Amino acid sequence: MSDAPPVAARALVKRYGEIVAVDRVDLTVERGDVFGYLGPNGAGKTTSLRMLLGLIRPTEGSAQLFGRDPVVDGAKALDGVAGFVEGPRFYPYLSAHKNLRLLADYDGGDARAQIDEVLELVELRERQHDHVGAYSHGMRQRLGIAASLLRSPQLLLLDEPTTGLDPSGMRDMRDLVRRLSAEGITVLLSSHLLTEVEELCNRVAIIRRGRIVYEGRLEELLATAGGGYRIRTAELERARMLCSAQAGVDDVRVVEGELCFQADEDAVAALSIALGQARIGVTALVPQTASLEDLFLGLTSDDDEPARATREAIVA
């Protein structure tokens, strides 16, 4: 396999009539990345992944996987690549085992010998002879991973793999992604969940309305934010007034019964003394690590749409 990066999308555009689903997207995923493709619903994540997988043709631009373009090279561009967009789909009238046998035959090579192993890995061994039509969403999702692993991929493209799963299903899926990454598989994973990307990914691209608003290392993005603190106190209103009047303390807000603000360390030290002198008892004063939600606000607040609405959309 060549030295080309697992994913290299350049100025990718997909238009559906008036709608620009994906708007000049550049993406580079390096070997070993767990790359988070983060954006709210309708941002263009699935459309981007469809172009990577060769399911749809870009209106403009190109996408390459290990240096091969699906539009030019067809199925060969998917050598060493596996994944699914939206929910993985199977023949409902065939058993899981038979579905995998079909896909293994489509792949050729020794894929067939690995069916038992991958079914074991996703814990579907016991139900392998049931028709997929009788499978739950979570089981289908896991079968989707099994089907992908049959290809012994070096790159895994997963479109919102935890969407629709219950909390334990989500945990299992994330554990699986971590395990596969530890085995050396490069992963590109789309998500509308900030926490998920934060938990799993080392690099991210944030997409909104078809456009990339940030691409880079997660730590770097996290480092640009910070300086947030919160205070828990019984005298919320007095504390709020004091904070608002305090020099070096900005952006004072009440969030879920706690006082949040921005300040540097010296200002926080001064504030704690001032609170003591004002006889305001504090049960907690803690620095807040910036979440991706905050970052998203910062990245998109200069946009036309109110940032607050976006925040709600992305948290939803």
Place this chain on the structure above:
Amino acid sequence: MTAVARVYRWEIAKLLAQKRTYLGLGAAVVVPIIFVVVLVIQSGNGPTDVPLGRYLRDTGLATPFVVLFFMSIWGLPLITALVAGDIVASESHNGTLKTILTRSRERGEIFAGKLLATFSYTVVLVFAMGLVGALAGTIAWGLHPLTSLSGTTVPVGHSIGLLAASLAVYVLPLAGIAAFGLMLSTITRNSAASVVGTLMWALLMQLIGVLPGTESFRAYLLGTQFEAWHGFLRTPADWAPVVRALWVCSLYIVIPLIAAYLVFLRRDVAGE
């Protein structure tokens, strides 16, 4: 095994796992049985207005020919459309098209596999119907020499050969209908629309053929080719309708297939 053969094998496996396949195949073999039972119950002679109808009770070998005539109007076109109209559309609908298109097979290979499976189904339909018709007829009326359309007597062995040849040319127009169904299935992505559309196409071809004023091009309509086997049952054999069926049906097969192929190669596979 070549790639196309592998895809083909699984297309057959999918067909064998689906109810509609058996529904169609079942209908194709039940119709001649019902036909024979009904004719056994109502005595007399006939149907006299149908080729070989007059000799129906003379030998079981006449049964499949008469059934071929009746089934060409809408029976077999419908059964063929049921599978051909579904073979791509159902995968679009179920989302499995994206599943198989993200494996190591080229789109062209998948299309070829589907095409071969559709044609195989068509061949099986016709021959199953012919075989069951001949068996049911033989049980009812025995195995005797057939009277040809020219009035000559054809020995049993030779008659069976003529039946096989007739079934084979009968497959051609049906394959034309299957190709049309495959095209609609690929373009519309909607199974029901494709089945209905294909049946309408087949009926239209029949309808135009019986309208007055269409004599000049009647020989080149798809529906007309369902009668090409008559050529085999004349003495001496009349090859003209058979040869014409060969090339006319080729056009009715190839043109929709090219359209379907080009669409399948390039189309966006998105949504359900």
